Amino acid sequence: MRIVDIRDELAHSRSRKYATRPLRSIDKLIVHHSGTRGGTPKSFAWHHVHARGWPGIGYHYVVSPDGVIFKTNALTTVSYHARGANLDGVGICLVGDFNRSEPTDAQMESLTGLLRLLLRHYPRARIMLHREVRGSRTSCPGLKFPTERLPR
Template identity: 40%
Template structure:
């Protein structure tokens, strides 16, 4: 299974976590997985190692209860094979995949980084495991209404997750706005442009400043000039973007397009 998730950091700790000497979790097919089960650790801090130690030594379980643990900084720890029927939602274990957010959410809040990582992880998993249609809190599984876990409102979590998905879909639906990187004399700039109908549009001010060009803004005509050259710029939320070739010409820069890596390479002549 591919575990590269755009925008998230995943550390595979499946082989390094404490395990029971003899006991092993039962196995299932990935198509048996129907839901992602969210948990909190119910501890103010913690780590996959600490939880695994507790589950193995104190509880006598085969290994850590969760498939994933998400730390407060948003780093995702991959703890069990998805096929492992680990212990976290009782009778529903066979069909659930356990995701634990570190924290005690009876008194703390999940961090924005944790929620973002959880969204990205669930989106990725749903892409790989189409049968995993539901996202539930531990408390929502049969027999667990009494359990205050994950101790944050699941309705809010799911609303937030659908908004996250809509945004992700929105990005895919606008191929005319594919981001492009920009390098100047071999160093990447911290700003990006975008591809529109096959033309790279670059942020005028940032690129001109980096290249030592002079930018003028003519308020009356809402027009941008670089070194006195008029550009066919486009204003996007207050910033001017101009076709890469025009901007490069105004700045007396050579331009090269690295298609496979989507980099506009600018070079001083």
């Protein structure tokens, strides 16, 4: 499992800044898909900043199809990825559209490794799919996402 910290390489707003939180407030690990066939943390960050007007990329981690895990925000950052759960949630996005296809084995191995690592640090946290967040109106992370492969 390889985690590459690319926080300094991503687009950020010059004027807006995300709020921060203490680490102890983390209690949800929220799984997303990008809903796109491709894309990279850099392209998602660009879109979130320049098209949506957000302070920075919405996710804390992005997992590419080859299984590389990119760290894209500090865990103390209250970024935007799941309305209603941003204050206490960590956003993990797998690149792909899992309404059309399934994640790669490398992606699922990295995701489960990352979730286990985070659970060691935040044992109270619960793993959730984005669509399980109260009030969400999305199929994210896609209807073909293999929920049964998540650690519990």
